[in-house]
Amino acid sequence: MAVRLFVTGLGVLCLLASSARAQDPILSDTNGDGVVQVLALGDSVTYGVGDGIAPNLEVEDLPDRGAARGYPSRLSRNLSLPVTNSGEPGEELTIGGVTRAPGVIQSTSADEVVFLWGYNDAFFQISPGHYREDLQRLVNIARVTGKQSVLVTLHPSCCDRGGLTGFTRQYSNEVRSLAAWNDLPLFDLEALWNQRCPNKDSCPLINRPEGLHPNTLGYDFIGYGLSATLLGLPLAVPEDAVALADAIGADPARVTTVLFGGAAVTPAPATGRNE
């Protein structure tokens, strides 16, 4: 009887441990400094160009800079942890990024490094293989310096910059492959974006007709999606958005609407480190 109870208990414990592991949040204090920190590396979409603009406004061009905000500020707010915005507008991963990033990665005390890069590489039609190799370099550098990489696919462009999508789609495929080969967490922004915006030319998440940079709603969208990834929460159906809202203490109706559409959305005021 004692053996039976022991084995049964062990089985239950193992099952619980197994299921907990499958849903474990990605965030952890890997360097043991007592603080969980995130470094966001990328280009203007990480920096937050286009933020602060409401959906349905007509936007032809955007300034290269303004205050840095974008998804990193949402991530920080959603998860209540420090997030460093290291987005560099106009930077290609394969030219400036691969050169700049090693120093940033080595000097940061962040535990997790989020990579969202490639929109400017698409402008210059950099080959997907070149893109993959440089992203792998940075993933390797992050790993040997004790950081956990988190990869993000690229949202599709539209309208005036719809031509970039051919390359961003290929880069996203490379990102998925790298995530699988390196066993890394992946936020499939492209897939979630496509689900939210089946018609790209009327997508409320992006500045139109500029067609590349997300607007305030788009950055909210990325912030929620990435928060779910880092918390280990799925985002397949609207009910998942409710669970995310519960986890981050946000309004479930708003999170659901931002991520899955539906009722009209009033964008939350953008927040940034310079505001």
Place this chain on the structure above:
Amino acid sequence: MVPTVVRECVRCFQQWILSAVIVICIVGCGGGGGGGEGSERGVRLIHGGLSLPPVSFALGEPGSARLAPAVPFAERSVGLAVGSGAQRIQVFTNGGTRVLFDAPTVLDAPDGTVVLVFEDGDLARTAVFPPGPKPAGNGNSGIRLINAVSGAPNLSMQVGDSKVTASLGSASPYIEVPSGVSPVTVLGQGVRVTLSVNAAAGTRQTVLLAGEIDYFVHSKVFEDR
């Protein structure tokens, strides 16, 4: 009619078997990935290619080959033990979809043989080299250098008054040193790495330098078996 005590015993046994199966299944599936077999001995792979995803290798002919699980950059795989003689070595990356090396190789001393994956410019290359001799001196240990720094044709390693050199994709001879902590300096054009190697008596240590010259170079120490 089956006595109650027997029914209870059968039910108890069924539950115990079910629980045991669950435990075995969980233990068997635990850890994820992996597969293959491995140990601290045998042929091992070292990944020194900065732009490469994790790399795995297999020994033997297809159908009977044994696979070592993939290792990431600057890591060493588990060992695959084989007998001496010709062995087919296959090295894979990109989730097993890209073959970096596939050739029969004569292994005179498989235990301690290293399969090194490194990069030479844009080329991913593979080198196989045998283990070095164990330290001869009583109470001594050995330290060697493996050069996997793309763009560094030669690196030299100095330990005390002794100095050895390793060309790209190769291992230097071991420097025999007294056991304990030894300060080590690795030099090359654009490379200067200093580190301490703590070696117990009778052991051999490998200092791996991997990466790309003028970009990123990482050092790691492995204890050889």
